[in-house]
Amino acid sequence: MKKFVLALTVIAAMTGAASAADLGARPYTKAPVTAPVANWTGCYLGAGGGGAMTNNDNNIYDPVTGTAFTSNQTNGARGWFGTVQGGCDYQFQNWVVGGFADYDFMDVRGDTNMGTFATGQMKQDWQWAVGARVGYLVLPQLLTYVSGGYTQAHWKDTTLSFTGLPQFTSPGFTKGGWFIGTGDEYALTGFLPGLFWKTEYRYSEFDRQNSPINDFATGALLVNSTQKFREHSVRSELVYRFNWGAPLVAKY
Incomplete structure (x- = not known):
């Protein structure tokens, strides 16, 4: 009986060793590759376009006495x-x-008038801005931000007509001001x-x-006009960043 039990033990041991040999070594598996995310440190260039809407609060007054000839009125302008x-x-x-600067080539037009005396059309043809922005990465590839800074724009000469004939003219001018904005920027990986x-609303x-x-x-010189411009714009741009692939700064 003892010899029979010993024989079964030897057979079981040999069978286990053979099975382990048949299985072989565990195959090596490579760790999955993680897609790179954006590194936002660096410089960029962008180009695009958008639309603008301007309101002009104005009136006409005597250049000597300052007496108003027309009540305060608001004229609008629209364009791209x-x-x-x-x-x-x-x-x-x-x-x-970060900091940035941009230049806009504009065609923003709107009607203007001297009360009931004459009407014309004003045109804004360019604008530039320089400013800064602060943003937060909602996702590694998605930035939301607010911006602000200084801006300057130019309006062309305006001719005002009465019964279809040109009667008055007003010279073009350049005016400075300020802006604030908010937007988002997304990496097209x-x-x-x-x-x-990038898409941004700007006031x-x-x-x-x-x-x-x-x-x-x-x-x-006949009379003077006083004008106050307020502009709303929406812009969308494609931006190229030169530092893509640099070591990441943030940890997620």
């Missing part, structure tokens, strides 16, 4: 623009701060490394402008 931009950002943890898509307000209104034929 193309924009180019450049800037640099710095990322620390989930926060991004699946399309082209380094390419981002701009300009210093008051006092403009002469002259006789069209002789150029003689």
Whole structure:
């Protein structure tokens, strides 16, 4: 009996060893590759376009006595623009701060008038801005931000007509002011490394402008107008960042 039990033990041991040999070594599996996320530290260039809406609070007054000839009124202007931009950002943890400058090529037009005496059309043809922004990374590839800074815009000469004939003219002018904005920027990692898509709403307000209104034929000063411009714009741009692929700063 003892010899029988010993024989079964030897057979079981040999069978286990053979089974382990048949299984072989555990195959090596490579760790999954994690897709890279954006590093927001660095400089960029962008281009795009958008639309603008401007309100002009104005009236006409005597240049000598200051007596108002018309009551306060608001004229509107609407149009589009193309924009180019450049800037640099710095990322620390989930926060991004940076500075930028942009230039807009504009075609924003609106009617203006001298009470019931004459009507014309004003045109804003360019604007530039320089400012800073502070943002927070909601996702590693999605930045939400607020911006603000200084802006300056130009309005062209305006001709005012009565019964279809030009009667008055007002020279063009350049006016400065300030802006605030908010927007988001998203890394298009699946399309082209380094390419981002940015959309921003911006409110701009300009210093008051006092403009002469002259006789069209002789150029003689007739009256003055005071104007206050407030602008709403929405812009969308494609942005290319030069530092794509650099070591990440933030930890998520």
